[in-house]
Amino acid sequence: MKASAASTAQEAGDKVNTKKSWPLWKKLAIVGIILIIVIPLAVGLGVGLSKNKGGDDDDSSGGDDQDDSGSDNDTPGDDTNRTSIWQPEVGAAWQIILLKPIEISDDGKVTPDVDIYDIDLYDNDESTFSALHKAGKKVICYFSAGSWENWRDDKDDFKEADLGDELDGWPDERWLNVSSPAARTIIKKRIEYAAEKGCDAIDPDNVDGFQNENGLDLTSDDAISFVKFLADTAASFNMSTGLKNAGDIIPDVISDVHFSVNEQCVEYAECETFAEFIENDKPVFHIEYPEGTPNKVSSKDSSEICSQKGKAAGTEDFSTVIKTMDLNGWVQYCDGKKYTTDVDA
Numbered sequence: 001m002k003a004s005a006a007s008t009a010q011e012a013g014d015k016v017n018t019k020k021s022w023p024l025w026k027k028l029a030i031v032g033i034i035l036i037i038v039i040p041l042a043v044g045l046g047v048g049l050s051k052n053k054g055g056d057d058d059d060s061s062g063g064d065d066q067d068d069s070g071s072d073n074d075t076p077g078d079d080t081n082r083t084s085i086w087q088p089e090v091g092a093a094w095q096i097i098l099l100k101p102i103e104i105s106d107d108g109k110v111t112p113d114v115d116i117y118d119i120d121l122y123d124n125d126e127s128t129f130s131a132l133h134k135a136g137k138k139v140i141c142y143f144s145a146g147s148w149e150n151w152r153d154d155k156d157d158f159k160e161a162d163l164g165d166e167l168d169g170w171p172d173e174r175w176l177n178v179s180s181p182a183a184r185t186i187i188k189k190r191i192e193y194a195a196e197k198g199c200d201a202i203d204p205d206n207v208d209g210f211q212n213e214n215g216l217d218l219t220s221d222d223a224i225s226f227v228k229f230l231a232d233t234a235a236s237f238n239m240s241t242g243l244k245n246a247g248d249i250i251p252d253v254i255s256d257v258h259f260s261v262n263e264q265c266v267e268y269a270e271c272e273t274f275a276e277f278i279e280n281d282k283p284v285f286h287i288e289y290p291e292g293t294p295n296k297v298s299s300k301d302s303s304e305i306c307s308q309k310g311k312a313a314g315t316e317d318f319s320t321v322i323k324t325m326d327l328n329g330w331v332q333y334c335d336g337k338k339y340t341t342d343v344d345a
Helices: 001-018 023-072 126-134 182-197 221-237 248-255 271-279 299-305
Strands: 094-097 116-120 140-143 148-151 163-167 170-176 202-207 239-243 259-263 284-288 319-322 329-334 337-338
Touching: 094 284, 094 319, 126 140, 140 182, 182 202, 182 221, 202 221, 221 239, 221 248, 239 248, 248 271, 259 271, 271 284, 299 319
Parallel strands: 094 116, 116 140, 140 202, 202 239, 239 259, 259 284, 284 319
Antiparallel strands: 148 170, 163 170, 319 329, 329 337
8 A cells, every 4th residue: 555655656746747837736736636645545554554563462462361361370369250358247147167078059059058158178179169159159268277287288298396286186286386487388388279279268277376285385476477477378369367266366466367267255255355356347257066066956055155145245246156066067057047068978
């Protein structure tokens, strides 16, 4: 097109040059015609080139985006839809199952129909996380952050010097030196794995080693630093973080975490300590393990757990569940309703 325009201009110019005897008005007319022809051609050519250049950029950008996407998929967490950190609502209904992987029915439904499921990070595969999300559920991923477990695939990655005493009642676990850079590197990988699987939040257990005989001289400062490390790492993947028990450090980490997961505050008459979460518009996911579970919990015990007075003082707006100690699929709520979530046999 550009060559044609130039040729036309040249020919017209030649005519102008050879016919010198033409009147001025004819010369001007010819020049005007040339301009009428050349300018649209030049503009059109420029636009076309611009569009082609833009198209190339789009294709290149699109290709780059595709490449970036492929690269990002290699980075944990980027294959999910987390665009911001999820803050659970106070009073949200939930279910927690850690004993076995849960099963989702063929129609995608899960029982009970509650907002949130807290499940084991390792025992459940990615299809379970995907199915829960499709069912409109949020997924909290449980893993032990403050203890070494002798059945985990990464158990040999820990240094013996970072392992303390056995957890009371859990002979296959030992307290972990949560200040150790080597130990934190391993725990960071667990959080990255949680992001990769599609967790909305993490429920890191055993951060309260300082409140137990741990064999490592752990302190509350160690725990505070560790919880902040966990929360910061999770936040880098747009996941929220819960504080598991550890009531003594709530004032120091309340601004870093997004919810509490508390066990047995009624049994130990310490629920008012955890009510600070409610005061900060953050939920308390509360578990009690009374005698008689499943299905034989006395009305006296269930009433006391849900009474919001006496040993249960401070539990207003808590998200309370009554569970078996092994945290299987059975659950009872304070309205008296009981459900059993299907799990692998």
